[in-house]
Amino acid sequence: MFDTLGDRLNSALDGVRGSGNLTEDGVKKVTREIRLALLEADVNYGVVKEFVSNVRERATGAEVSKALSPGQQVVKIVNEELASLMGGTAHKLSFASRPPTVVMLAGLNGHGKTTTAGKLALFVRKLGKTPYLVACDTYRPAAIEQLQQIGKELSVPVYTEGTEAKPENIAERGVKKAREEGYDFVIVDTAGRQVLDMDMMQEIKRVRSATKPHNVLLVLDVVTGQNAVDVAKAFQEYADFDGMVLTKLDGDARGGAALSVVSVTERPVRFASEGEKMSEFDYFYPDRMAGRILGMGDVMSLIEKAEAQVDKKEAEAQSKKLMSGKFTFEDFLQQMQMIKKMGPLSSLIGMIPGMNKQLQSANLSDLDDKALGRVEAMITSMTVEERRNAKLLQNPSRARRIARGSGSTQQDVQKLVKQFGEMQKMMRQMGKGGVPKRMPRMPFR
Amino acid sequence: MARSWRNFFRKTEEPEQENVQAAVEAEAPDSTADVPTAEEVQARRSPTPQATKVLEEENVQEPEALPESDAVEEASDEVASAEEQESRSGGWFGRLRTGLKRSRESVVGQLNSAIAEFRDTDDEEFWERVEEILISSDVGVKTTGKLVGELEQEALERNITSGEQLRGLMVEHAERMLEGPVELDVSHKPTVILMVGVNGTGKTTTIGKLVNFLPGKAMLAAGDTFRAAAIEQLQRWGERVNAPVIARERGADSAAVAHDAVEAAKREGADVLLIDTAGRLHTKVNLMAELEKVRRVIERQLPGAPHEVLLTVDATTGQNGLRQAKMFNEVVSLTGIILTKLDGTAKGGIALAIANEIGVPIKLISVGEQVGDLHPFDAREFAEALFGEL
Numbered sequence: 125m126f127d128t129l130g131d132r133l134n135s136a137l138d139g140v141r142g143s144g145n146l147t148e149d150g151v152k153k154v155t156r157e158i159r160l161a162l163l164e165a166d167v168n169y170g171v172v173k174e175f176v177s178n179v180r181e182r183a184t185g186a187e188v189s190k191a192l193s194p195g196q197q198v199v200k201i202v203n204e205e206l207a208s209l210m211g212g213t214a215h216k217l218s219f220a221s222r223p224p225t226v227v228m229l230a231g232l233n234g235h236g237k238t239t240t241a242g243k244l245a246l247f248v249r250k251l252g253k254t255p256y257l258v259a260c261d262t263y264r265p266a267a268i269e270q271l272q273q274i275g276k277e278l279s280v281p282v283y284t285e286g287t288e289a290k291p292e293n294i295a296e297r298g299v300k301k302a303r304e305e306g307y308d309f310v311i312v313d314t315a316g317r318q319v320l321d322m323d324m325m326q327e328i329k330r331v332r333s334a335t336k337p338h339n340v341l342l343v344l345d346v347v348t349g350q351n352a353v354d355v356a357k358a359f360q361e362y363a364d365f366d367g368m369v370l371t372k373l374d375g376d377a378r379g380g381a382a383l384s385v386v387s388v389t390e391r392p393v394r395f396a397s398e399g400e401k402m403s404e405f406d407y408f409y410p411d412r413m414a415g416r417i418l419g420m421g422d423v424m425s426l427i428e429k430a431e432a433q434v435d436k437k438e439a440e441a442q443s444k445k446l447m448s449g450k451f452t453f454e455d456f457l458q459q460m461q462m463i464k465k466m467g468p469l470s471s472l473i474g475m476i477p478g479m480n481k482q483l484q485s486a487n488l489s490d491l492d493d494k495a496l497g498r499v500e501a502m503i504t505s506m507t508v509e510e511r512r513n514a515k516l517l518q519n520p521s522r523a524r525r526i527a528r529g530s531g532s533t534q535q536d537v538q539k540l541v542k543q544f545g546e547m548q549k550m551m552r553q554m555g556k557g558g559v560p561k562r563m564p565r566m567p568f569r
Numbered sequence: 570m571a572r573s574w575r576n577f578f579r580k581t582e583e584p585e586q587e588n589v590q591a592a593v594e595a596e597a598p599d600s601t602a603d604v605p606t607a608e609e610v611q612a613r614r615s616p617t618p619q620a621t622k623v624l625e626e627e628n629v630q631e632p633e634a635l636p637e638s639d640a641v642e643e644a645s646d647e648v649a650s651a652e653e654q655e656s657r658s659g660g661w662f663g664r665l666r667t668g669l670k671r672s673r674e675s676v677v678g679q680l681n682s683a684i685a686e687f688r689d690t691d692d693e694e695f696w697e698r699v700e701e702i703l704i705s706s707d708v709g710v711k712t713t714g715k716l717v718g719e720l721e722q723e724a725l726e727r728n729i730t731s732g733e734q735l736r737g738l739m740v741e742h743a744e745r746m747l748e749g750p751v752e753l754d755v756s757h758k759p760t761v762i763l764m765v766g767v768n769g770t771g772k773t774t775t776i777g778k779l780v781n782f783l784p785g786k787a788m789l790a791a792g793d794t795f796r797a798a799a800i801e802q803l804q805r806w807g808e809r810v811n812a813p814v815i816a817r818e819r820g821a822d823s824a825a826v827a828h829d830a831v832e833a834a835k836r837e838g839a840d841v842l843l844i845d846t847a848g849r850l851h852t853k854v855n856l857m858a859e860l861e862k863v864r865r866v867i868e869r870q871l872p873g874a875p876h877e878v879l880l881t882v883d884a885t886t887g888q889n890g891l892r893q894a895k896m897f898n899e900v901v902s903l904t905g906i907i908l909t910k911l912d913g914t915a916k917g918g919i920a921l922a923i924a925n926e927i928g929v930p931i932k933l934i935s936v937g938e939q940v941g942d943l944h945p946f947d948a949r950e951f952a953e954a955l956f957g958e959l
Contacts, residue, residue, distance in 0.1 A: 160710055163704055163710050164709070164710050164888055165888070166707070166887030166888055166889070168705075169701055169704055169705045232885065232910070233769070233771070233910060233938075234768070234769025234770060234771060234883060234910070235769060236768070236769060238797075263938070264774075264802070265777070265801070265802045265805035265806060266798040266799070266801035266802035266804075266805055267798070267802075268798075269797070269798035269801045269802075270796070270797040270798035270799075270802075271797075272798075273797035273798055273819075274797050277797075318910065318912050318937075319914055320912065320914060321912070345769065345883075345885075347767070347883070347886045347887060347889040347890070347893075348885050348886065348887060349707035349885060349886055349887025349888070349890075349915065349918075349919065350704070350705050350706065350707050350887060350916075350918075351707075351885055351914040351915045351916070352885075352887075354914035355885070355914060358914075372767075372768065372769075372850065374850060374852070374853075375767070375850040375851070375852050375889065376850075376851075376852045376889065376892055377887070377889035377892075378888070378889070380887065381887065400795070495855075
């Protein structure tokens with residue numbers, strides 16, 4: 125999400141990196157760039173002013189460290205300021221000592237509350253909880269059906285009373301029902317509302333006091349602009365939220381709104397939601413995010429994401445094989461299936477350090493799961509021998525057979541084989557410690 | 570920010586925008602028998618307060634154009650509550666202004682005091698404040714730079730010394746940037762309108778509102794086969810206005826739904842077909858390819874269609890709105906933008922950035938959840954709300 129902002133800060137800092145001293149002029153030049161980058165990233169005007177003056181002050185007055193170059197020093201300061209602005213470390217959920225834990229979702233129309241309700245339910249179930257959903261959006265047509273369908277998909281019960289009852293009463297009875305039936309995590313979905321609609325804001329206040337939630341989460345679309353600050357202040361006043369869910373992070377919005385809201389309300393972002401699959405939901409790691417803003421990658425998230433899905437020993441064996449260049453189509457197929465479980469490829473690749481820029485120049489961002497499916501079809505059409513020895517596939521009649529079997533063309537198959545060969549070569553190179561100058565085209569496109 | 574619905578729908582095929590209004594007006598008297606005006610249709614379907622207001626203001630001498638008694642009986646609770654809301658706060662524009670006032674007090678207050686103190690064009694602080702108000706309205710760094718540059722130059726050339734004159738100039742420049750052909754082309758039979766946009770920007774809701782104002786027989790197509798209950802949501806809107814909804818099961822190919830819908834519209838003689846699509850992030854290549862396919866299928870079934878491709882943009886969106894407009898325009902060639910959820914604290918400055926940098930005209934705005942909250946876009950009023958004295 126913050127890729128572009130990271131690039132801007134990097135280019136602003138490029139000039140400083142080269143220089144020997146931290147001159148006042150140099151700092152000024154850099155902070156001007158930072159200001160523009162942040163404004164273009166939708167960080168609130170007032171927040172930008174404060175941020176920039178903090179960085180300027182710290183950078184100009186900074187003692188010249190022996191360990192760091194002046195450029196590195198500015199990077200460090202910007203990184204630290206961003207991290208402290210975003211709220212330090214991850215804020216994990218705490219559960220009520222006497223269940224059920226009640227969580228209320230609130231937010232503007234269309235920012236993804238109902239989808240978040242489903243995702244959160246799945247998330248806490250993975251933590252061993254028994255989720256229960258309460259549908260209080262009595263306004264938008266078919267909003268209740270939406271939550272019901274999501275609940276059915278996930279096999280999570282959904283409490284509804286239709287659209288006639290008052291949301292606060294539905295919420296109260298829903299929580300009561302969950303307690304009676306022994307569910308230990310209740311998620312109350314509410315209607316989307318605009319902060320100037322006083323009736324609606326009073327309503328969320330009533331829902332809050334009727335359910336006495338342990339957590340109130342503000343659901344915020346990452347594309348939100350300058351008014352994120354007004355929105356957050358209003359929801360703080362009426363719903364008194366204690367954390368945020370940042371949604372649609374899989375788009376290319378720079379997400380400055382998150383910075384603004386956190387710095388104005390002093391409420392952390394707790395969750396990151398990034399995709400249309402119910403599993404694409406996780407804790408938000410502000411410290412890592414700051415690193416990502418600066419283009420330092422987000423290896424920690426990637427590692428944890430992989431760990432959750434992949435057997436560790438198997439992964440180690442795989443990566444050894446990968447780096448030694450003995451990687452076969454069989455391994456590739458296996459990896460693809462693991463990757464598919466983790467979420468969309470483009471978001472995974474964005475987490476690898478140094479890949480962001482290369483990714484853009486190689487235009488790999490159009491990797492998608494459908495393309496993966498095509499490659500999978502081609503590999504499953506190969507014989508075991510062929511999967512182990514890609515050289516066999518240089519035989520055109522074999523390529524033709526595979527094309528027929530997988531519903532693709534002979535050219536597609538040949539292209540895959542060629543790109544796979546290049547990838548093997550690159551992996552071998554990386555295994556020896558070198559990073560190839562140019563990333564080869566990935567075979568799944 | 571809004572103009573009346575009168576002449577919003579272009580019913581002739583004449584491409585020249587300036588003559589259209591005159592042409593429609595000239596034609597109106599002899600065609601009223603079979604082609605009702607937008608307001609009449611709207612009044613018949615759902616006598617929203619806005620419609621009534623328009624009729625009162627503009628057609629006082631034609632009382633027969635007022636909603637018929639059976640139409641009044643059809644008035645839903647929703648309309649009644651909208652009326653209540655209107656009367657309580659002095660119209661939607663008043664509501665919007667009140668809203669904007671609260672959130673913009675500081676910024677606009679600053680501008681007002683700056684304008685009061687304005688002496689000459691060398692006043693750096695003044696221009697900085699103008700810049701701040703624009704950026705705080707989501708206009709964006711680039712478009713703000715352009716606008717402020719233009720203003721500074723013209724103020725200098727014309728040797729403007731009064732703050733009020735300068736405000737007029739500011740509104741004028743913003744208006745010029747925002748101006749574009751606003752009318753919706755409904756001159757075809759059937760006219761096909763394709764609604765596209767990012768998740769949660771209000772496509773389905775906008776269709777549900779727009780269908781109330783469309784002239785002739787409308788038909789809806791539930792092309793969002795992805796999101797849970799999206800089909801039901803559209804069907805609910807269809808029931809309210811008694812418009813048939815073409816749908817398949819959830820998970821079906823949305824291009825197939827579009828195909829069915831165009832065929833049904835032709836077969837059943839619908840005048841306007843509104844096709845909903847699933848929300849999609851403009852960065853998802855496969856989903857954008859799917860949208861392109863929907864467009865292609867429509868075109869194949871009915872050459873020249875879709876006649877309007879409208880992108881919904883949430884007014885609270887920041888600079889990412891530019892990316893959205895750019896990518897959707899590249900894939901499905903937009904004919905217009907609908908700015909939704911302008912009832913919040915959002916100033917919708919992204920509209921200015923889109924108009925300036927992408928060049929797709931803004932055609933409609935939505936300022937609330939009621940049917941009557943959808944309005945044709947008015948560049949002048951929008952510009953005034955941005956800089957106007959509150």
